[in-house]
Amino acid sequence: MPNPQRVTERLFQSPSKYIQGPAALQNAPKYLSSLGRAPLLAVDNIVYDIAGKALIGVLQNSGFKVTRGAFGGEASGEEISQLTNLAREKKCDFVIGLGGGKTIDTAKAVADQLKVQVAILPTTASTDAPCSALSVIYRPSGEFERYSFYDQNPTFVLVDTGVIVKAPPRFLAAGIGDAVATNCEARLCRNSVNFGGGLPTEVSVSIAQKCEEILFKYGKQAYEANKAGAVTPAFEAVVEANTLLSGLGFESGGLAAAHAVRLSLPPATCARSPLQQVHNGFTAVSGVHHLMHGEKVAFGTIVQLVLDGEPTAEIDRYLELMLSVDLPVTFQQLGIPKVTDAELLKVAELACAPNETIWNMERIINPQIVLSALKGADAVGRAYIARTGWSKSK
Ligand SMILES: [Zn+2]
Numbered sequence: 001m002p003n004p005q006r007v008t009e010r011l012f013q014s015p016s017k018y019i020q021g022p023a024a025l026q027n028a029p030k031y032l033s034s035l036g037r038a039p040l041l042a043v044d045n046i047v048y049d050i051a052g053k054a055l056i057g058v059l060q061n062s063g064f065k066v067t068r069g070a071f072g073g074e075a076s077g078e079e080i081s082q083l084t085n086l087a088r089e090k091k092c093d094f095v096i097g098l099g100g101g102k103t104i105d106t107a108k109a110v111a112d113q114l115k116v117q118v119a120i121l122p123t124t125a126s127t128d129a130p131c132s133a134l135s136v137i138y139r140p141s142g143e144f145e146r147y148s149f150y151d152q153n154p155t156f157v158l159v160d161t162g163v164i165v166k167a168p169p170r171f172l173a174a175g176i177g178d179a180v181a182t183n184c185e186a187r188l189c190r191n192s193v194n195f196g197g198g199l200p201t202e203v204s205v206s207i208a209q210k211c212e213e214i215l216f217k218y219g220k221q222a223y224e225a226n227k228a229g230a231v232t233p234a235f236e237a238v239v240e241a242n243t244l245l246s247g248l249g250f251e252s253g254g255l256a257a258a259h260a261v262r263l264s265l266p267p268a269t270c271a272r273s274p275l276q277q278v279h280n281g282f283t284a285v286s287g288v289h290h291l292m293h294g295e296k297v298a299f300g301t302i303v304q305l306v307l308d309g310e311p312t313a314e315i316d317r318y319l320e321l322m323l324s325v326d327l328p329v330t331f332q333q334l335g336i337p338k339v340t341d342a343e344l345l346k347v348a349e350l351a352c353a354p355n356e357t358i359w360n361m362e363r364i365i366n367p368q369i370v371l372s373a374l375k376g377a378d379a380v381g382r383a384y385i386a387r388t389g390w391s392k393s394k
Pocket residue numbers: 128178259293297
């Protein structure tokens with residue numbers, strides 16, 4: 001039941017500013033000065049060397065008093081408390097999260113504890129996490145613990161494409177995999193309650209459509225530009241699609257089966273949202289563990305298209321895009337060539353958990369039906385590869 005409480009309000013939420021460009025970090029003081037003068041900078045040691053040191057220099061030159069909060073690598077309650085205490089002790093008046101998904105999720109949680117504003121400065125374009133008002137919290141051991149929802153989205157999201165282009169192209173491809181699900185899922189959620197607790201607005205529908213349009217137009221070109229270390233208009237467009245359009249699209253549009261089926265390996269380790277049914281499901285199959293979130297969501301998107309009875313020509317469009325950026329579309333490519341029906345049934349059962357987003361689908365859904373869709377997705381991928389003679393790009 002997509003709308004059990006019979007909600008009638010439409011709701012759209014977002015950061016108040018999104019800034020993106022090839023030297024955005026150098027211009028950070030101009031944007032961040034309205035948030036305060038004494039930020040806590042959550043950053044891990046690797047990102048500190050790549051971008052943190054330079055950012056602190058730029059901020060200090062503009063009169064900011066920066067406290068470096070060394071992020072240890074896990075978005076856990078312990079890390080959040082430690083950084084929150086440090087920020088209180090140093091009298092920080094806002095938070096900056098510089099890095100990947102876990103740093104971003106931790107920074108949002110710390111800002112929520114302190115009741116101050118947060119600016120997110122992502123260093124990869126691999127997920128749609130930067131813009132949303134939620135975090136995924138893990139145990140220190142790395143197991144999934146819970147989702148945390150906040151009253152406010154990050155105030156600013158500032159994306160330096162000169163930094164993003166230095167990340168391995170696989171990160172951009174994973175972001176494309178995550179983003180290509182956005183419109184496929186949102187178009188099934190027109191009557192479902194979104195993450196803000198309201199119905200999708202017209203603008204969230206258009207954002208999801210635009211996201212898809214950009215990926216089909218520029219996805220491959222951006223991936224090749226990333227390999228060459230080149231910030232081109234196509235690269236800028238895809239970074240925006242992966243970060244802003246996918247983020248707004250999923251949060252205010254809604255998720256369906258693609259995120260639910262994510263291979264349920266150990267269920268706790270890879271879960272990112274209650275909606276990740278195909279994706280969440282995949283977290284249960286051992287072998288898929290090393291895959292990035294967006295890689296699992298990409299396969300989940302094919303599962304959803306099969307589940308929804310889309311024609312072969314339509315599914316082929318998505319397969320072509322995914323293969324053009326080396327995203328996995330078969331069990332073999334996912335690293336689970338010998339996966340059994342029993343294992344896939346586990347994936348399907350997790351994808352069909354009571355509060356999973358798969359229930360936004362207007363189809364009859366049960367684990368057996370999802371199991372068949374999983375096998376059907378692998379079959380269409382294999383058939384496409386055999387028919388087109390596709391081979392991995394170098
Ligand atoms: Zn996602």
